[in-house]
Amino acid sequence: MSTLAEETEVVDLGLRWVPGFSSLGPAFFTELRPTPLPEPYWVGRNLSMAMELGLDADRFESDDALAAFTGNARVAGTRTLATVYSGHQFGVWAGQLGDGRAILLGETEGGLEVQLKGSGLTPYSRMGDGRAVLRSSIREFLCSEAMNALGIPTTRALCVTGSDAPVRREEIETSAVVTRVAPTFIRFGHFEHFAARERDEELRALADYVIDRYYPACRTTDRFNGNAYAALLEAVSERTAALLAQWQAVGFCHGVMNTDNMSILGLTIDYGPFQFLDGFDPRHICNHSDTSGRYAYNQQPNVAYWNLFCLAQALLPLVGDQEIAVAALESYKTIFPDEYEARMRAKLGLPDRSDADRPLIEQLLKLLAQEKVDYPIFWRRLSRVVAGDNPDTVRDLFIDRDGFDAWFRSFTERHADISPAKAADLMLASNPKFVLRNHLGQQAIEASQRKDHSGVATLLALLESPFEEHAGHEDFAGFPPDWASTIEISCSS
Structure with a gap:
């Protein structure tokens, strides 16, 4: 774990930062710096995301940027931290969790948080090593941008850097860091953490921060007799319902829908053992670790509602009335089927x-x-x-x-x-020609493991405009090879 006292090079990438999440205070995070990796190299860069951040191309392609987005240099103006949260994992209360391998650089003036995933140990790493491996980092980088191009709310990805530093999973692999971007990385689990500890003051501060920053209409609503916290719960439920409708329509399996992997903004977050369906199987389980099938494709809408119920329990001290909290979830049951049917009608023209x-x-x-x-x-x-x-x-x-x-x-x-x-x-415009199938990602990963990152760049270009024909790239839209069914994606990454 890198403490704040350790000296690291400071680089100026031309980005300006605002307090953002750090304004909540030390109860919500631990300040620390990323742990450097030896001899980093570029694996993939997303120029369109860099432009959205206000990061110009010259700076993005510089050695300073490579060092900064690997965690080897400190970005001027940032206050780096790891946040604490709790959650239910596979339906079981897991207690305190937190950013075990992710460090928030901060929030830009444009309102986007920038986070390094795989940047080393934090106080919340538990038994983990704080690192991410190349294969999972490439998958998250590509799928974040694929989902965005499909019009599905998601965290984004700026870049992936790699290092030959070894990491042990089922076997020895190499390290990587994916830089991801979102308006906020706040999860259901952040609320569960303070509710479980009966720390109502911090719970209220967090809810107020989220309402004022992302759901200001909850302050002036006439819903639930003007109860802003119930209105927040309803708004999150509705965003989550719309998100799940989009997942189901496009055939996306998340694979690990724990409450700590659910975004308070209704974003697709934490790309672990995900998969886009090949053959249509409603009972498909994409996560090799999910032996019970809890997160099978056809279970996702119900699991999302279960997770929202956990959020409702966490917010109950603020909502103040159980019946109102339950009522705030009701719109999920109408919005999900309506949104799903609308998506399917579009697919049918x-x-x-x-x-x-x-x-x-x-x-x-x-x-x-x-x-x-x-x-x-x-x-x-x-x-x-x-x-x-x-x-x-x-x-x-x-x-x-x-x-x-x-x-x-x-x-x-x-x-x-x-x-x-x-x-x-x-x-x-509703049925993509290109999706990030497992075998396509695997081919790009294996090439990158040989230091050939051209496959990552090609896939990114196709997935950024998945509805276009892209003549000459028909193989990327063809049937998966027989060996694709043998790919196993687990929670180990």
Whole structure:
């Protein structure tokens, strides 16, 4: 663990910082500095994120930036810290957790927090080593930007740096640091931490900070007789419901939806054992460590509600009434299905709602699950059919041709009064050609382990515009190879 007394080089990256989370006071964090890594090198850089931060290209490509984003140099104006939180892991209260391998550099004047993940031991590392490995850092870097390009709320990623410093997981691997960005990294677990310790003063300070910074409308609401804390709970529930609808529609599995991995802003956060579906299997478990299937794809919406209930319990001392707290969660139950159906209608090229839509969607999902039809390829091919391609390109994905034909007749009838061009445009903008499949990430990782980072750059370029055709890169949108099903992603990273 690097203490504040240790001398490190200070570099000026041209960014200006504001107090942000650190203004809450020492009960919420520990000040410390990242632990340096030997001989760092660039693995991947995200120029668009750098521009959003106000970091110019020359500074971003400099040795100073490499040192700063590896934790080897201190960024001028920052107050580096690790935050404390608690949480439920796999449904069981885990007690105190915290940033065990992440250190917050600070918040920029533009309102974005910048955090180094994999930057060394903190007081909250427990039995961990404070490091991240190259494979998981590449996966988070790419998936953060993939989700953003899909329009799904998420933390972002600025860069990945690597080092040959060894890290032991199931085997010896090499170290990496991913620099990630978000308006805030506050989680449900931050509230659970102070509620569990009956520290109501800190709990209130945290809630007030979140309301004033991110949910100011809660101060003037007439909901719940003007109870701002109940209004906060309702707003978080609604954002979470919309997020889960987007996950389910695109076929994204998070893999480790612990309460400490749930963002208070409804962002996708903490990319560990995630996966985009290949074959459509509602019961798919992407996390090799999840032996009970708690976080299977079809369980995610219910788990999100369970996590929100934990947040409601944490906020109860502020809300003051259990019935009001429960009522603040109710909108999740209507917003999730409505948002999900709206997303699926867009995927089907249906601009307006009809009572026929829900059975059309349910029948299709049953067909896809019956044969585990490749989820991204099905949707993209269907989009191309509406744009004028031969319907056989979709029909050939099914063994049960009669079943598909019956569904396709219903689909065609539903489109009878819809402009084909309008429907095709909606579908091609809703059904990505490129998603971060496990095997694509694995290929980029293996190349990077050989010091060839071109695969990371190529994938980033494709995933930043996933709805475009990108001629010449069809292999990145094809069926996964047989060996892809043998990839195991666990909580160890």
